[in-house]
Amino acid sequence: MTLLTELSDTLASTVTKASPSIVRVEARRGIPATGIVWSADGIIVTSHHIVQHDEAIKIGLDGGETVSAELVGRDPSTDLAVLRTDAKDLTVPSWAKTDGLSVGHIVLALGRPGKTVQATFGVVSALGDSWVTPSGGRLDRFLQTDVVMYPGFSGGPLMDVSGSIAGLNTSGVLRGISMAVPHGTVKATVETLLKHGRVKRGYLGVGTQPVRLAEALAKQAGQETGLMVVSVQPDSAAEKAGLLQGDVIIAIGGEKMRHVDDLLTYLSGAAVDQKVDAEIVRGGKLRKIAVIIGERG
Amino acid sequence: MSSRIQQLNNTAADLVARVSKSVVHIGNGSSGGAGTVWHPDGLIVTNAHVAQGESLWATLSDGRSLRAQVLAHDRRRDIAALSVDATGLPAIELGDSRSLQAGQWVFALGHPFGVRDALTGGVAIGTGSNWNQGPLAGMEWLMLGLHLRPGNSGGPVFDTEGRMVGISTALDGPESGLAVPIHLAKRFLQDSLRLTTAA
Numbered sequence: 001m002t003l004l005t006e007l008s009d010t011l012a013s014t015v016t017k018a019s020p021s022i023v024r025v026e027a028r029r030g031i032p033a034t035g036i037v038w039s040a041d042g043i044i045v046t047s048h049h050i051v052q053h054d055e056a057i058k059i060g061l062d063g064g065e066t067v068s069a070e071l072v073g074r075d076p077s078t079d080l081a082v083l084r085t086d087a088k089d090l091t092v093p094s095w096a097k098t099d100g101l102s103v104g105h106i107v108l109a110l111g112r113p114g115k116t117v118q119a120t121f122g123v124v125s126a127l128g129d130s131w132v133t134p135s136g137g138r139l140d141r142f143l144q145t146d147v148v149m150y151p152g153f154s155g156g157p158l159m160d161v162s163g164s165i166a167g168l169n170t171s172g173v174l175r176g177i178s179m180a181v182p183h184g185t186v187k188a189t190v191e192t193l194l195k196h197g198r199v200k201r202g203y204l205g206v207g208t209q210p211v212r213l214a215e216a217l218a219k220q221a222g223q224e225t226g227l228m229v230v231s232v233q234p235d236s237a238a239e240k241a242g243l244l245q246g247d248v249i250i251a252i253g254g255e256k257m258r259h260v261d262d263l264l265t266y267l268s269g270a271a272v273d274q275k276v277d278a279e280i281v282r283g284g285k286l287r288k289i290a291v292i293i294g295e296r297g
Numbered sequence: 298m299s300s301r302i303q304q305l306n307n308t309a310a311d312l313v314a315r316v317s318k319s320v321v322h323i324g325n326g327s328s329g330g331a332g333t334v335w336h337p338d339g340l341i342v343t344n345a346h347v348a349q350g351e352s353l354w355a356t357l358s359d360g361r362s363l364r365a366q367v368l369a370h371d372r373r374r375d376i377a378a379l380s381v382d383a384t385g386l387p388a389i390e391l392g393d394s395r396s397l398q399a400g401q402w403v404f405a406l407g408h409p410f411g412v413r414d415a416l417t418g419g420v421a422i423g424t425g426s427n428w429n430q431g432p433l434a435g436m437e438w439l440m441l442g443l444h445l446r447p448g449n450s451g452g453p454v455f456d457t458e459g460r461m462v463g464i465s466t467a468l469d470g471p472e473s474g475l476a477v478p479i480h481l482a483k484r485f486l487q488d489s490l491r492l493t494t495a496a
Contacts, residue, residue: 004457115425116423118399119421121420150473
């Protein structure tokens with residue numbers, strides 16, 4: 001057998017091996033999409049954007065059987081949804097840590113929009129650090145591939161060549177770009193949705209705009225800009241912490257606040273009800289106040 | 298590591314050089330297409346939509362251009378059998394389209410936009426007749442991650458051992474091509490030409 005045939009057979013056997021853990025999700029008009037078995041007792045993880053109706057969701061299993069499912073919860077900001085079926089003894093796939101992944105690695109995207117599992121091929125195009133989606137969800141890694149997201153592939157696995165799942169493919173986070181939500185974020189989100197039915201996102205209750213710091217302050221704080229509080233929402237975490245209009249936020253929880261994006265990024269990953277220190281400038285002087293992070297409604 | 302990749306490249310290049318001997322160009326007075334030598338005694342298989350026109354010419358890999366006759370065609374399945382007056386042609390080795398699995402590597406040779414013997418490679422996306430999209434529905438196809446373009450039609454889709462598994466037929470988008478599975482072509486030839494092939 002040539003090396004080429006060996007490669008080809010390995011790819012095909014990766015698909016066959018993963019097949020029992022890949023399900024069809026019928027929760028929208030038109031072409032169904034894909035989901036991944038999360039636990040043997042019937043939990044399925046898929047993409048939020050393909051679950052267009054909460055009722056009458058159907059899951060197509062590997063053996064050809066179709067079972068009904070209910071929506072446990074969804075997190076639009078990471079484009080994930082969790083479904084529950086009555087199916088038992090499902091095959092749980094193995095997940096890979098993204099640490100082992102590099103740009104250039106061969107990957108497969110699998111989907112089950114129909115009866116059988118389909119596959120497309122590509123490489124890891126970009127792998128970055130933690131990244132915040134346009135809708136404010138934090139992914140533990142930015143994982144982009146060049147696999148073709150064939151219709152109905154959203155919610156399916158991105159497989160590495162060892163047959164482990166590196167992430168959940170979605171075309172719903174960035175249009176026209178094949179992104180995968182990495183295992184770390186999938187795990188955290190699924191666990192939260194199973195526990196609470198929703199994902200809590202941090203909230204402060206301030207309107208801000210970036211301002212340039214006076215030279216002496218800039219030197220002291222080690223940054224040139226901060227965020228001036230232009231409004232404080234009544235009963236918000238900010239008001240309770242005593243933040244006032246005109247305060248300039250320098251840092252929260254040790255993270256420097258130079259631009260409005262810094263605050264949004266920080267809050268999307270911040271633990272609700274957590275007590276953190278905020279460094280602010282008030283009356284021309286640096287000071288610290290304690291803030292308890294609120295929840296975005 | 299890089300030597301393994303080089304080895305892969307060399308294997309693929311040898312394979313393509315071997316298979317391309319069985320690939321012909323079909324001239325039909327308009328855009329033309331591709332065809333594949335099925336039997337050394339001048340039997341060529343192509344798409345029915347390529348085998349149309351007043352006169353058909355097959356240009357072989359050795360450069361000879363020969364007049365081609367249509368022996369049989371099936372428009373619904375888009376298969377045609379042609380004959381040219383020649384013997385000892387390099388026939389392609391036949392594979393098994395029914396055992397082709399999603400994820401397996403495949404190649405196609407053809408003449409996209411008239412470029413002779415151009416290659417495209419990718420993996421099998423899926424096989425079977427379970428397609429919900431319009432013109433595909435209910436028919437058996439190989440759905441492939443290949444960039445098939447006008448001029449690829451009628452050419453061979455082959456596996457990593459150079460065995461023909463399908464006939465390049467259509468595209469289902471820029472990134473996915475459709476091929477008629479080779480077992481349907483075998484059945485067509487058996488039915489229409491009473492030809493028995495080792496299946």
